[in-house]
Amino acid sequence: MQAAEVLSLFRSSRALLEGHFQLSSGRHSNQYFQCALLLAEPRHAERLARAVAARLKLRGSPELVLGPALGAVVWSQEVARVLGLRSFFSERVEGAMALRRGFELRPGERVLVVEDVLTTGGSVREVIALVEQQGGVVVGVASIVNRSGVANPFEAQGLPFTALAEVEAVSWPPAECPLCRSGAHGPAVKPGSRPGAAKA
Numbered sequence: 001m002q003a004a005e006v007l008s009l010f011r012s013s014r015a016l017l018e019g020h021f022q023l024s025s026g027r028h029s030n031q032y033f034q035c036a037l038l039l040a041e042p043r044h045a046e047r048l049a050r051a052v053a054a055r056l057k058l059r060g061s062p063e064l065v066l067g068p069a070l071g072a073v074v075w076s077q078e079v080a081r082v083l084g085l086r087s088f089f090s091e092r093v094e095g096a097m098a099l100r101r102g103f104e105l106r107p108g109e110r111v112l113v114v115e116d117v118l119t120t121g122g123s124v125r126e127v128i129a130l131v132e133q134q135g136g137v138v139v140g141v142a143s144i145v146n147r148s149g150v151a152n153p154f155e156a157q158g159l160p161f162t163a164l165a166e167v168e169a170v171s172w173p174p175a176e177c178p179l180c181r182s183g184a185h186g187p188a189v190k191p192g193s194r195p196g197a198a199k200a
Helices: 003-012 035-039 042-055 073-083 122-133 178-182
Strands: 016-022 028-033 064-068 086-093 096-098 110-118 137-146 161-166
Touching (some): 003 016, 003 042, 028 178, 035 110, 042 137, 042 161, 073 086, 086 122, 096 122, 122 137
Parallel strands (some): 064 086, 064 110
Antiparallel strands (some): 016 028
């Protein structure tokens, strides 16, 4: 599956939004990937998961797939289903990533961390830290879209990274946002799953 096909699926699902958005980083952007709309169609979710599974770069065979809630819950489940593994998701408790609902990692359990759209990579880094705190071992990271502008945002941590599409991230600090200055699109909106912010 080529990057152009991935972006075509976003467009046909009306999941690639154009306008004026505030991301979880606080930055503003003219483009937003609403993965919930894309993954709402099970056949698209399965197709994407199979494509990621075929291209995975890993540091060992995973035993579990883990993604941050809320955005990566469905994506984690789909990737895990294709790989024949269990799927967990992490949640924020008082601002910090945590495992709840009886989810527990076994000592040394090998974990593939997934995210739907990666921009800053902040949530994924929190999940990686959580896995390590719980005694697990992260063997790789995978996403549908990489907007970070870096081929492997986790290279410094020695982790392989897989993405189906690389997209140039156009975003600005609020004070430098040309969309705010022009006023053509109105104020920045926050369509993401995290309260008060769009997808990171």
